[in-house]
Amino acid sequence: MxxxxxxxxxxxxxxxxxxxxxxxxxxxxxxGAWQLACLTGLFPQQVLVPPSGxxxxxxxxxxxxxxxxxxxxxxxxxxxxxxxxxxxxxIFGAALALSRLLDAALxxxxxxxxxxxxxxxxxxxxxxxxxxEPFKIAVVAIAAFFPMALxxxxxxxxxPRNWFDVAKxxxxxxxxxxxxxxxxxxxxxxxxxxxxxxxxAWVVLVAAELLxxxxxxxxxxxxxxxxxxxxxxxxxxxxxxxxxxLLDRGARWVESRxxxxxxx
Amino acid sequence: xxxxxxxxxxxAPASISRGALTxxxxxxxxxxxxxxxxxxxxxxxxxxxxxxxxxxGASGCGKSTLLRLIAGLDTDYSGExxxxxxxxxxxxxxxxxxxxxxxxxxxxxxxxxxxxxxxxTGTPKARRAQIAADHIALVNLKGFEKAYPHQLSGGxxxxxxxxxxxxxxxxxxxxxxPLGALDALTRVHVQNELQRIWMAQxxxxxxxxxxxxxxLYLGDRVIVMSPNPGRIRRIxxxxxxxxxxxxxxxxxxxxxxILAELTSGADAAESAGNLVHLPSREAR
Numbered sequence: 018m019x020x021x022x023x024x025x026x027x028x029x030x031x032x033x034x035x036x037x038x039x040x041x042x043x044x045x046x047x048x049g050a051w052q053l054a055c056l057t058g059l060f061p062q063q064v065l066v067p068p069s070g071x072x073x074x075x076x077x078x079x080x081x082x083x084x085x086x087x088x089x090x091x092x093x094x095x096x097x098x099x100x101x102x103x104x105x106x107x108i109f110g111a112a113l114a115l116s117r118l119l120d121a122a123l124x125x126x127x128x129x130x131x132x133x134x135x136x137x138x139x140x141x142x143x144x145x146x147x148x149x150e151p152f153k154i155a156v157v158a159i160a161a162f163f164p165m166a167l168x169x170x171x172x173x174x175x176x177p178r179n180w181f182d183v184a185k186x187x188x189x190x191x192x193x194x195x196x197x198x199x200x201x202x203x204x205x206x207x208x209x210x211x212x213x214x215x216x217x218a219w220v221v222l223v224a225a226e227l228l229x230x231x232x233x234x235x236x237x238x239x240x241x242x243x244x245x246x247x248x249x250x251x252x253x254x255x256x257x258x259x260x261x262x263l264l265d266r267g268a269r270w271v272e273s274r275x276x277x278x279x280x281x
Numbered sequence: 282x283x284x285x286x287x288x289x290x291x292x293a294p295a296s297i298s299r300g301a302l303t304x305x306x307x308x309x310x311x312x313x314x315x316x317x318x319x320x321x322x323x324x325x326x327x328x329x330x331x332x333x334x335x336x337x338g339a340s341g342c343g344k345s346t347l348l349r350l351i352a353g354l355d356t357d358y359s360g361e362x363x364x365x366x367x368x369x370x371x372x373x374x375x376x377x378x379x380x381x382x383x384x385x386x387x388x389x390x391x392x393x394x395x396x397x398x399x400x401x402t403g404t405p406k407a408r409r410a411q412i413a414a415d416h417i418a419l420v421n422l423k424g425f426e427k428a429y430p431h432q433l434s435g436g437x438x439x440x441x442x443x444x445x446x447x448x449x450x451x452x453x454x455x456x457x458x459p460l461g462a463l464d465a466l467t468r469v470h471v472q473n474e475l476q477r478i479w480m481a482q483x484x485x486x487x488x489x490x491x492x493x494x495x496x497l498y499l500g501d502r503v504i505v506m507s508p509n510p511g512r513i514r515r516i517x518x519x520x521x522x523x524x525x526x527x528x529x530x531x532x533x534x535x536x537x538x539i540l541a542e543l544t545s546g547a548d549a550a551e552s553a554g555n556l557v558h559l560p561s562r563e564a565r
Contacts, residue, residue: 180384185372186354186372186376186377187398187400187401188373189397193400193401197397201388201389278387278429279431
């Protein structure tokens with residue numbers, strides 16, 4: 018009767034075996050090609066700084082504490098803006114999913130605004146909010162709001178109707194239905210929404226900092242561009258990519274931890 | 282239909298005051314494209330306490346609808362539907378149901394799923410775990426209490442669903458094609474389990490199936506339904522004691538009869554109407 022399934026779950030597969038060597042091959046190859054392009058003089062060194070130059074710029078900025086300041090400022094904005102955007106998106110999505118009236122009244126507007134790139138709101142927001150912290154936090158919040166609202170909406174609407182039958186059979190009261198069935202049933206969709214919101218918010222934040230800011234990773238890159246310090250610009254590319262990657266990985270880890278009951 | 286007062290089977294329960302289902306003049310229509318469409322037409326059936334009744338019929342004969350009505354999941358009907366004299370108006374912990382899909386909640390372990398059914402039974406919290414464990418043992422799933430549904434095979438999950446349905450000790454257990462999604466071997470195994478559980482539990486059971494052999498193997502009576510609209514075409518008494526032998530000639534003869542009836546022309550079904558043939562006793 019076991020049908021070849023393992024019990025208790027053999028989740029403790031050695032992690033090393035899961036670590037693909039191939040995952041490192043592509044970045045190493047890219048770095049090699051990059052270094053080679055610099056060595057052959059295909060592009061002038063001032064335009065295409067070699068990886069070693071970027072590494073040096075990173076080390077210098079880390080040594081002076083400049084890098085940490087920019088990263089810290091960016092992450093702080095991300096955290097505050099994401100918290101505001103994700104929570105309000107969750108509430109909005111839940112309200113739309115639970116109320117036919119709100120759904121009918123607000124969905125078209127919501128779906129239209131969702132199609133507008135967040136960056137397109139920047140000029141307007143700069144006029145109202147200036148280029149200080151409120152502006153950047155607002156940009157992040159908007160970027161996080163939409164995917165979160167959509168994911169929550171889909172998560173709640175996606176709860177199988179069959180499960181309501183089971184709840185009815187066992188005479189579950191509303192609070193029991195919400196706590197024991199609706200909330201756990203929507204957790205996977207909401208966590209996926211959180212991950213997408215988080216990474217999207219990060220991308221939009223860096224872009225917004227490029228356009229208007231006095232600190233942060235994006236501003237560091239913009240300053241580098243203006244002073245023609247291409248090594249600083251490329252260092253910003255590397256750092257923002259790495260942070261985005263780590264945010265995604267971290268969120269995926271939380272996701273898989275919280276939904277361990279799913280098929281392995 | 283006829284209610285048999287005398288306990289015919291040696292395993293008949295001592296107390297017969299529990300789980301008597303009465304279906305009288307039951308009609309059910311659905312609104313399809315603005316026009317009412319008759320799904321169940323004048324269903325009359327008395328199920329004795331502790332009896333196992335199987336319902337077979339082609340798809341679309343309303344057998345699952347009938348079960349949903351008895352469960353109280355759908356209360357829009359006309360006619361009479363009573364359990365121990367009490368009109369069925371909503372769901373009740375007196376009536377358990379097992380669906381074709383196990384409908385266990387994937388984020389709960391087996392024991393959490395079973396205990397969920399006890400939430401509103403008034404059972405003290407301390408007793409719930411023990412009662413759940415007893416029923417998990419009843420369906421032979423001891424040792425799998427902490428397993429999540431995805432870690433169970435199809436047959437195990439279905440037995441877990443049976444444990445959940447039985448844990449409230451319902452007077453009536455409804456089974457809506459409970460083995461329909463299982464492979465042939467698992468099916469036979471769970472049929473044996475179901476027979477054993479029924480003999481141990483003694484609650485009234487009504488099972489919908491499209492497998493005539495299964496219906497005959499488990500049922501004290503087999504209700505044969507015809508579609509468009511759903512009507513009772515025939516009621517077959519299966520006069521064999523439990524536990525049964527699958528090879529019993531009576532089962533095979535009745536199977537051929539019922540299959541012939543189910544596959545005969547639709548016009549025959551029309552003219553047969555709701556005519557009920559009482560069982561032929563010479564079959565013994």
